[in-house]
Amino acid sequence: MGLRHCWSWLLLVCCWPWVWGVAGSQWTTLGLTNLPWLQVVVVAGAATMTLGAVVSLATDTAFQGRYGVFALVPLVLGCAVGLQRMTPRSSVAALALLVLLSAVSVAREVSRDRTQIGEIADVVKAEGSTEDLVVFCPDQLAPAGSRLLADGFITLSYPMLDDGRRVDWVDYAERNAGVDVDAVADAIAMEAAGSDNVWLAWMDGYLTFEGQCPRLRLALSERLGRPVRAVHADSEGFDDAANLSRFPGGS
Secondary structure (H helix, E strand, O other), X not given: OOHHHHHHHHHHHHXXXXXXHOOOOOOOOOOOOOOHHHHHHHHHHHHHHHHHHHHHHHHOOOOOHHHHHHHHXXXXXXXXXXXXXXXXXXXHHHXXXXXXXXXXXXXXXXXXXXXXXXXXXXXXXXXXXXXXXEEEEOHXXXXXXXXXXXXXXXXXXXXXXXOOOOOOOOOHHXXXXXXXXXXXXXXXXXXXXXXXXXXXXXXXXXXXXXXHHHHHHHHHHHHHOOOEEEEOOOXXXXXXXXXXXXXXXXX
16 A cells, blocks of 8 residues: 555544544444534534535646645544544544554655656756757746746746746637747747757646647657657655656757
């Protein structure tokens, strides 16, 4: 089992003492809590999570584990009541297991970078030349890259070819659907005339882009030459993974 699944097990452990412990100190009967205030909190938390899941499915949007924070309060209160009604030995064992899994999950989140752009920026700084062109596809990768690289390199975000400091979300899907990938590649090739290298940080699978970033990579290879993969996307290690391809510049 990978660390990515620890939170699921943590939720099960949180629910376990609530389901089994709140019904009675001898665990002879299964059932929901008879505390009205806890019923209200649990129903509110469950309804919030259910509504979010339904909206996510209906609109075909992504769900991240951190969105589940809305269930934290009901789970914590349920666990507290459940642990209080369990036998002392059982409650200590359950609490110890809960703390252990919590520590694993917290350690993972604290030590883990959300985006792979930091690793990509290190490679560009180590192997690149001043005024190299760094293109981010899609533009959602660009803000972090711009902060790290804009001082020594020329940063561009696909498809607008701005500096990538911010993402313009206005009419986002419509604008991306109308992009001419070849025209963007032509513009990048012209911009790269004085650069030793062109770096493309890219990742496929983003909604509204439908394979445009791999197509951009292919279009640039036709204009600049065959690229070298400098960084491979690590989807297990990063939420926002990305590849880094290095093209010959136009200098």
